[in-house]
Amino acid sequence: MSSFSVTFRTTPAAQILDLSGELDAHTAQDLEVAIQTSLSNGKFALVINGANLRYISSAGLGVFMAFVEEIRENGGDIKIVALQPQVYDTFDLLGFPHLFDVLPTIEEAEAKFMAGELRH
Amino acid sequence: MSYLKPVVFSDLMIQQTMQYSLRVPSDKRYLADVRRFIEAHASIAGFPEFAIEHIKLAVDEACTNIIDHAYQRKNTEAIEVVIAVDVLAFRISLRHRGIPFQREQYHRPQDLRASINARKGGGWGVFLMNKLMDEVDYRILDGYNEVYLVKKRLLNGKS
Numbered sequence: 001m002s003s004f005s006v007t008f009r010t011t012p013a014a015q016i017l018d019l020s021g022e023l024d025a026h027t028a029q030d031l032e033v034a035i036q037t038s039l040s041n042g043k044f045a046l047v048i049n050g051a052n053l054r055y056i057s058s059a060g061l062g063v064f065m066a067f068v069e070e071i072r073e074n075g076g077d078i079k080i081v082a083l084q085p086q087v088y089d090t091f092d093l094l095g096f097p098h099l100f101d102v103l104p105t106i107e108e109a110e111a112k113f114m115a116g117e118l119r120h
Numbered sequence: 121m122s123y124l125k126p127v128v129f130s131d132l133m134i135q136q137t138m139q140y141s142l143r144v145p146s147d148k149r150y151l152a153d154v155r156r157f158i159e160a161h162a163s164i165a166g167f168p169e170f171a172i173e174h175i176k177l178a179v180d181e182a183c184t185n186i187i188d189h190a191y192q193r194k195n196t197e198a199i200e201v202v203i204a205v206d207v208l209a210f211r212i213s214l215r216h217r218g219i220p221f222q223r224e225q226y227h228r229p230q231d232l233r234a235s236i237n238a239r240k241g242g243g244w245g246v247f248l249m250n251k252l253m254d255e256v257d258y259r260i261l262d263g264y265n266e267v268y269l270v271k272k273r274l275l276n277g278k279s
Contacts, residue, residue: 003152022155025184026148055155057180058248062241065232069239086173093251094244095232 006034013110014079015043020052023060031063039067044076047109051082056090064100077101079109137206146187146216147195154183154201158212161203165210165273174252175210175271181245182214182267190218190265208274209254214267221258221267 004027009016015038023031038046048064068078079101083091088102096102103109142157144150155176162172183199191197200215229235229243249256255270 022152024148024151024155024180025187026151055176057151057177057184058244059184059241061244062235065235065241066239069236086170089170089173090177090248093248099232099236 004030006031008034008038010043011110013113014045014047015041016047016049016106018049018052022055023053024055024057025059028057028059028063031060032066035063035067039071039074044071044074045113046071046076046078047106047113048078048080049082049106050080050084050087053087054084056087058094061091061094061096064096068100077113079103079112081106081109137204139202139204141200141202143198143200145195146191146197146199146218148184148187151180151183154199155180157201158203161205162210162271165205167210167271167273171271175212175269178249178252178256178269179212179214181248182212182269185221185245186214186216186218186267190216190220192219194218205273208272210271210273212269214269215261215264216266217264220260220265223258 004019004021004023006020007018009018017034017038019031021027035046064078064080071078080091080096081103082105083102091097091102101109101112103112140157140161142154144153158176158179159172162175167175179201183201186199187193187195197216197218202213202215204211204213226246227243228247235241235243249269253269254272255268257268259266259268
C-alpha cells in the first residue's frame with residue numbers, strides 16, 4: 001500500500017506542507033484535504049516541501065493544478081521546493097517549472113513570499 | 121543510448137522471453153504494489169534508475185485509468201499485470217474486463233495553463249504514457265481488454 005503523509009508548519013512567511021512518501025491516485029486525496037484545510041484556515045502562502053517525497057503521479061500533480069488559481073486569486077501562491085530528481089522529472093514533463101515556482105530550498109520560497117513575490 | 125552492455129545475439133536469446141504476472145483488485149490502494157512489481161523486474165532487466173521511474177509512472181497512470189474509466193471506480197474487479205521481457209524489450213500488458221479505451225472520446229489536455237485555468241487536474245495520464253514509453257496500444261482480445269506498453273531495452277528507445 002502507498003505510504004504518504006503530509007504535516008503542517010507555520011512560519012512567519014508561509015504555511016509549509018512537508019510531504020513524505022508516495023503521492024499517487026490513492027494518496028492524492030490526502031494532499032487535497034491538506035491544502036483545503038490550509039485555505040479554510042486562511043493560509044494562502046503555501047510551500048510544498050518535497051524533500052521526503054519519493055514519487056508523484058499525475059493525480060498528485062493534478063491537486064496543484066486544481067488549487068493554484070484559487071490560491072493566487074487570494075493573493076497567495078503554491079511554491080514547490082526541495083524535490084528529489086526523479087520527482088522533479090515528473091513535474092518537468094508536464095511543464096510545471098514554467099507556471100510554478102519550483103525552488104531548491106524552503107528558505108528561497110520564504111524569501112520570495114517575504115518579498116511579496118506571490119505570483120510566478 | 122544503449123541500456124545494456126553489448127550482447128552477442130543468438131537465435132536462442134532472441135526467442136527467449138521471461139514472463140511474470142501479478143493480479144491485483146481494481147482498487148487504487150494496490151497501485152503501490154503494482155509499482156513495486158514493475159520496479160523489481162525493470163531493475164533486474166538492467167534499466168537505469170531514470171528509465172525504471174518512467175516505466176513505473178506509465179504503468180501507474182495506465183492502471184489508474186483502468187480503475188477510473190474502464191471499471192468506473194468499481195474496486196472489486198481485477199487487473200492482471202503481465203510483464204514479458206526479452207532481449208529487445210520490456211513489455212507490460214494490463215488486462216482487464218472493463219470498458220475498453222475509447223480513443224475517439226479521449227481529449228488530450230491542451231496544456232498546463234489551460235488545466236490550471238479550468239481548475240482541473242485530470243487527463244494527463246495518457247499524455248505521460250505516450251511520452252514515457254516507446255509503444256502504447258489498446259487491444260480488445262478474446263474475453264478481455266488490454267493496455268499494452270513497451271519500453272525498448274536496446275538502441276533507439278526513448279530515454
